[in-house]
Amino acid sequence: MRVLLVHPSALMYSEIYLRLEPLGLECVATSIREAGHEVRLLDLQIFTHPDYWRELEAFRPDAIGFSVNYLANVPEVIDLAIATRRRLPGCFLFAGGHSLSFIAAEVVEHARGALDCVVRGEGELIAPRLLEAIGDARLSTLPGVVTVDGSGPAPLMHDDLDRFPPARDLARRRRKYFIGVLDPCASAELSRGCPWDCSFCSAWTFYGRSYRKASPEAAAADIARIAEPNVFLVDDVAFVHPEHGLAVGRELERLRVRKQYYLETRCDVLLRNREVFEYWRRLGLRYMFLGLEALDEESLRLHRKRITPNENLRALEIAREIGFTVAVNIIADPSWDERQFAVVRDWALTVPEIVHFTVATPYPGTEIWHTESRRLTTLDYRLFDVQHAVLPTRLPLARFYEELVKTQSVLNRKHLGFAALRSTAGLAFRLALRGQTNFIRMLWKFGSVYSRDRQYSDHLKPLRYSMRPPDAHGASRPRARDLFVHLGAPIRA
Numbered sequence: 323m324r325v326l327l328v329h330p331s332a333l334m335y336s337e338i339y340l341r342l343e344p345l346g347l348e349c350v351a352t353s354i355r356e357a358g359h360e361v362r363l364l365d366l367q368i369f370t371h372p373d374y375w376r377e378l379e380a381f382r383p384d385a386i387g388f389s390v391n392y393l394a395n396v397p398e399v400i401d402l403a404i405a406t407r408r409r410l411p412g413c414f415l416f417a418g419g420h421s422l423s424f425i426a427a428e429v430v431e432h433a434r435g436a437l438d439c440v441v442r443g444e445g446e447l448i449a450p451r452l453l454e455a456i457g458d459a460r461l462s463t464l465p466g467v468v469t470v471d472g473s474g475p476a477p478l479m480h481d482d483l484d485r486f487p488p489a490r491d492l493a494r495r496r497r498k499y500f501i502g503v504l505d506p507c508a509s510a511e512l513s514r515g516c517p518w519d520c521s522f523c524s525a526w527t528f529y530g531r532s533y534r535k536a537s538p539e540a541a542a543a544d545i546a547r548i549a550e551p552n553v554f555l556v557d558d559v560a561f562v563h564p565e566h567g568l569a570v571g572r573e574l575e576r577l578r579v580r581k582q583y584y585l586e587t588r589c590d591v592l593l594r595n596r597e598v599f600e601y602w603r604r605l606g607l608r609y610m611f612l613g614l615e616a617l618d619e620e621s622l623r624l625h626r627k628r629i630t631p632n633e634n635l636r637a638l639e640i641a642r643e644i645g646f647t648v649a650v651n652i653i654a655d656p657s658w659d660e661r662q663f664a665v666v667r668d669w670a671l672t673v674p675e676i677v678h679f680t681v682a683t684p685y686p687g688t689e690i691w692h693t694e695s696r697r698l699t700t701l702d703y704r705l706f707d708v709q710h711a712v713l714p715t716r717l718p719l720a721r722f723y724e725e726l727v728k729t730q731s732v733l734n735r736k737h738l739g740f741a742a743l744r745s746t747a748g749l750a751f752r753l754a755l756r757g758q759t760n761f762i763r764m765l766w767k768f769g770s771v772y773s774r775d776r777q778y779s780d781h782l783k784p785l786r787y788s789m790r791p792p793d794a795h796g797a798s799r800p801r802a803r804d805l806f807v808h809l810g811a812p813i814r815a
């Protein structure tokens with residue numbers, strides 16, 4: 323069978339700093355290929371919709387699978403499925419991914435028959451079985467599968483992260499993947515899942531709060547196969563178990579792998595496991611993202627970060643001591659007024675770190691989706707990208723965006739444009755000589771993407787697909803298990 327796997331377009335606001343390969347889809351591709359199918363992958367972060375239609379003409383797929391990790395991509399994928407159904411009525415259309423796993427039934431409804439099914443949870447074990455079941459009434463009884471006729475039991479989670487290494491060879495025009503100065507940049511994973519339970523996050527609810535690790539040998543071998551000089555480690559929280567991080571590092575040394583790395587972790591993990599980060603600094607770890615989220619005790623408690631402001635600040639000091647370039651995130655609440663924006667803006671100006679601001683957003687799969695007592699001001703999936711306010715703002719909405727963009731532009735002033743060029747001129751020149759221009763272009767994009775008027779006018783776009791709102795606003799804290807996508811223990815791959 324010919325199978326085309328499609329990743330939707332990039333979200334405008336993240337496109338500035340990075341564009342990364344669709345790793346999840348590449349893992350699914352491996353399992354489908356192993357089952358004997360011919361697989362192609364098209365990433366609309368790089369290619370265009372006309373390219374997609376040309377690909378359909380050229381490849382004539384029997385099945386097309388869409389990946390939807392981000393809520394904001396839901397309308398694009400439904401529209402594509404509806405239009406594809408018209409052009410290729412016999413083609414089997416399915417979709418899966420992180421965000422769809424929490425809203426599978428409503429997406430099947432929106433698609434009005436254009437999607438044969440939505441798959442909840444991990445794709446590796448179920449995708450080949452799905453393709454086998456095409457045309458069979460038992461399709462809707464498969465684990466994790468949701469169709470118009472009903473849903474199967476809980477999705478399957480595999481026990482062996484070594485089993486389906488990503489099919490990176492299928493990602494075309496790989497030079498387009500980058501993050502900041504790591505240009506070009508591939509992605510890899512050392513672990514999956516997160517043992518914490520922050521109230522605003524769906525990473526832990528997706529995997530049922532489980533945490534799995536690749537074997538050090540397989541993880542290092544996978545990185546050794548990567549052609550790019552830079553690697554983004556996509557783990558939710560890197561180096562939770564320091565001995566695992568050390569073992570992967572030793573394998574990389576044994577294989578004489580020399581790359582530059584970027585990863586994301588928690589401040590308390592850095593404090594606790596300082597030695598593994600120091601070791602990886604020597605291996606090539608240069609950049610890291612720390613989820614700070616808030617500067618004050620009360621907000622950290624509400625986010626259930628299980629950390630104090632002092633620990634956060636101490637982690638920043640340690641990261642500086644070790645010599646990392648650090649990016650941090652602060653969650654701006656829609657209730658903020660000018661004074662609160664000013665406080666974080668002043669702080670962002672005084673620290674050397676790259677400070678990102680996202681907007682507090684309850685989305686399906688998170689605890690706050692149920693417990694948030696403020697009513698959503700929109701049910702438009704496209705605005706659920708943590709860059710728009712979907713809860714009532716204390717300031718008039720346009721004023722809120724003005725403050726937000728003013729605060730976000732500290733980053734532009736400190737780390738983009740001429741400021742960045744001054745410190746990275748040599749690197750920028752070397753990249754340009756190799757025709758590698760993602761980083762250089764990034765430096766000048768801020769003004770064209772972040773704009774009060776643009777963010778505000780996004781709210782005025784006609785609503786095409788309406789999200790199903792939570793059953794009750796301000797409900798009491800749900801049982802963790804009721805939020806999980808994956809319920810049981812991992813099974814043998």
Ligand code: B12
Nearest residue numbers: 333336342346387389392393418419420441444445524556
């Ligand atoms: C790495 C990552 C990124 C990378 C993007 C990588 C990429 N190109 O896809 C970067 C850093 C760019 C990124 C950015 C953002 N991210 Co992000 N990201 C992640 C992270 C940490 C891991 C994703 C990953 O690669 N996992 C490893 C692979 C193997 O797993 P996977 O992709 O989930 O794929 C598996 C399944 O989902 C499924 N599957 C996936 N696709 C398909 C398709 C089919 C057909 C099938 C059957 C199955 C299937 O099978 C796969 C294999 O098991 C997740 C958290 C998480 N744990 O998922 C957040 C997460 C997905 N991101 C999130 C957010 C909010 C963002 C941003 C909006 C943040 C921002 N500040 O702007 C941006 C927007 C990005 C964009 N689209 O432009 C949220 C999603 C929120 C939502 N519900 O919409 C998450 C869940 C984090 C969170 N804290 O809640 N992100």
Ligand code: SF4
Nearest residue numbers: 516518520523525558
């Ligand atoms: S924010 Fe980070 S630590 Fe908290 S649950 Fe999500 S992935 Fe885990």
